[in-house]
Amino acid sequence: MYNIRSVAAHEYLQLTNVWEASVRATHDFLSEADIQFFRPLILNEYLKAVELSCIKDEREKILGFIGIAGKKVEMLFVDPAARGLGVGKALMLHAIQERGINAVDVNEQNTQAVGFYQHLGFKVTGRSEKDSMGKPFPLLFMEL
Helix, strand or coil: CCCEEECCHHHHHHHHHHHHHHHHHHCCCCCHHHHHHHHHHHHHHHHHHCEEEEEECCCCCEEEEEEEECCEEEEEEECHHHCCCCHHHHHHHHHHHHHCCCEEEEECCCHHHHHHHHHCCCEEEEEECCCCCCCCCCEEEEEC
């Protein structure tokens, strides 16, 4: 059982580092230029636009985090070293049970994430050829 905590602004850099490590492990469709494009947006804009929760280890290292806006998960990233330990599932179940989320958009090319959400009961309800920034990374819209 993990303790899920809220995130303070001074932890944004650590979250961004988790984001980058996670993306490098799971988003093989992104180029180095794409990662460098998104990194400052994550740090300076996207994190403050959502309600953030995280799971930390006993040394206060963030193992994974989730960002929620309304009833939708906007971001879920887990440190590669913590993958397979139930961190992502714990964050999602917390969001579903405590916050009533029922939707998530996921990169179609991130097949592991698509399978993860399907395992939790999400179904594909739509698709976009491009991401929200107009980049050629197709999104699947999923709902419970």
